[in-house]
Amino acid sequence: SSELTQDPAVSVALGQTVRITCQGDILRIYYASWYQQKPGQAPVLVIYGKNYRPSGIPDRLSGSNSGNTASLTIAGAQAEDEAVYYCNSRDSSGNHYVFGTGTKVTVL
């Protein structure tokens, strides 16, 4: 199966740590990457591969992978981290991307 499942929503207090997970059998084959999307904006790549951040992404965002689960951790959450986060991976054909259902992160 190429489906990726995420929790719909999570909240975190300002300065605290939150972990978002992404589950799918395809993650046993391909690494997940993570995208942040704020209202009215295009997605932005925040984590890819084992745990790499593009230039400009703060190091309070980190990723990890284990079995069929990928995780994105925000350590010391800031107000600007409030967004929807999507995971994605290649699908079983290896040609397309499949996206997770998205997790809305609210910073309290």
Added chain:
Amino acid sequence: QMQLVESGGGVVQPGGSLRVSCVGSGFMLSTYAVHWVRQAPGKGLEGVAVISYTGSDKYYADSVKGRFTISRDNYKNTVYLQMNSLRVEDTAVYYCARDEYDSSGYYVDVWGQGTTVTVSS
């Protein structure tokens, strides 16, 4: 600065056609595979179509197969998505996205700002 810029969105009646374009700048688009990803209002992201850097390989989501055609003109640094037999459920923001592949795996590192397609009578 690396950029992708989409254009061509608009309002079209069910059964109609539309072609959206994606122009790359700040890098050689001709050396990358490109995806079209759409997002219906209030919904998540869906991969629609992908084209290899040469244009020789094309793949489509089942939801658009036989109705949408992806193509590219590497001399113009442009990728197209021709959408025929449009349905109300095709209403979405359409993003083009640059496909990257290295030792870290596959990921999209550059996204366009999106172009809105509305299918309505």
